[in-house]
Amino acid sequence: MRNVSVAIDGPAAAGKSTVAKLVAEIKGYTYIDTGAMYRAFTLYCLEKGVDCQDHDKCIALIPEVNIELKPGHIVLLNGRDVSKEIRQTNVSGNVSYIASYKEIRLFLVDQQRKMAESCSVIMDGRDIGTYVLPNADVKIYQIASVKTRAIRRYEENIQKGIPCTYEEIEEDVKKRDYIDSHRDFAPLRQAEDAIPLDTSFMSIEEVVNAIIEIIDMKLKERENKNA
């Protein structure tokens, strides 16, 4: 059977990764967190003392960076496990600058496409349905209000022991929404053939079930078309 590809895009902290991980487990797909790759690159710039708003200095680091996603949601930066560090607020506050640089996007998108070639995947990000996997079998555009997203991210950070305030998280979510949707190259936007899903008043379980229903429906359509 041909591999399946599911793209989940949407703004910061819309709960994409939480549900994508669960859907991946249930359906037996590989989950690819593309945001984690931009975060790992950002961490590298910060560790090198490079200003993330300095395009030329950041792109000069590309040859030094090797990012790998391993089973168990482990993110390796040049062989070092940075899964926790990439969630810190200084990384969140700078990642949108890094993600706006075309050269860095092309470098990471190339790896994302290769990962999607070898197995069935559910990939979350901002440009998966529009740019990374334009022929994905299923495209979902997951949204939620700024307040809902900020509360969810704040509670998640507290649970993980990442120090932050609610105000700081809400500011970060708004700032990233703006930068991610206004960049020139592959900005955040809904693909024409994506199904919108507003999760503001939905539980995680409801979102997971809704996405599985959409996947099953789309795969049935694909089967009927090929019959």
Ligand code: DC
């Ligand atoms: O999903 P996240 O919050 O971990 O993503 C971190 C940042 O990376 C986000 O602000 C935008 C950027 N990003 C992107 O531009 N394209 C992607 N495919 C994934 C993330």
